[in-house]
C-alpha cells in the first residue's frame with residue numbers, strides 16, 4: 001500500500017528530527033520507506049534549494065521565490081515521490097505544499113487560490129494522505145534553532161576538525177532571518193489550513209520530549225497505515 005506523509009510546522013518545531021525518527025522506526029519494522037526534504041531531495045531540487053535559502057539573495061522577489069519552490073517540488077514529485085508511491089512505498093516528506101500556503105500565502109501575502117493552481121500544476125495534484133503538524137509558537141521554534149546554532153558554533157570553536165576547518169554550524173537561512181511577524185503569520189496560517197481540511201492533519205505537541213513525541217507519531221502513523 002502506498003502512503004504519503006508530510007511534516008509541517010514553523011521553523012525549529014522538530015520536523016527534521018521527527019521525520020528521521022519515524023523513518024528509522026518504520027524501516028526497522030520492515031516497511032518500504034524513503035525520506036526526503038523540501039526544497040531538495042533531487043540533484044536539481046538541491047540546486048534550487050541553494051538559491052532560495054541563500055542569505056545573500058535578498059533581492060529575490062516573492063513570485064520568484066514561489067516559482068522556485070514549486071519548480072523544486074515538481075522535480076521531487078516526478079523524479080522521486082511518485083515513482084516510489086507507484087511501487088507501494090511509504091514516502092516521508094519534510095515540508096511540502098502546505099509550506100507554500102503557510103509561507104508564501106499567509107507569510108508573504110500571495111493569493112492562496114493562485115498558489116493552489118500553481119501547486120496543482122507542479123505536483124499533478126498529489127496530496128498527502130497524512131500531514132503531521134508539530135505545534136509550537138513561532139518564537140519558541142526560532143529560539144530553539146538559535147540555541148542549536150549557537151551550540152554548534154561553540155562546539156566547532158572548541159573542537160575544530162583536524163585540518164583546521166570547523167564543522168558547519170546549524171543552518172540559519174534566508175527564510176529564518178525574516179522578521180518575527182512573518183513567522184507569526186506562518187504559524188497562524190497553519191491553523192487556518194488545518195481548519196480547511198481537518199481530516200488530513202494530525203497535530204502534535206512539539207514541546208514534548210523528542211522520544212515521547214516520536215512514539216506518539218509512530219502510533220498514529222501505524223494506525224493510519226492499518227486502515
Ligand SMILES: Nc1ncnc2c1ncn2[C@@H]1O[C@H](COP(=O)(O)OP(=O)(O)OP(=O)(O)O)[C@@H](O)[C@H]1O
Pocket residue numbers: 009010011012013014015016017018144145148206207208209210213
Ligand atoms: N521535542 C523537542 N524538544 C526540544 N528540542 C527539540 C525537540 N525537537 C527538536 N528539538 C531541537 O530543536 C532544534 C530544531 O529541530 P529540527 O531541526 O528537527 O527542526 P525543524 O522543524 O526541522 O527546523 P527547520 O524549520 O529549520 O527545518 C534542534 O536542535 C533539535 O534538536
Ligand SMILES: [Mg+2]
Pocket residue numbers: 015016017094
Ligand atoms: Mg528541518
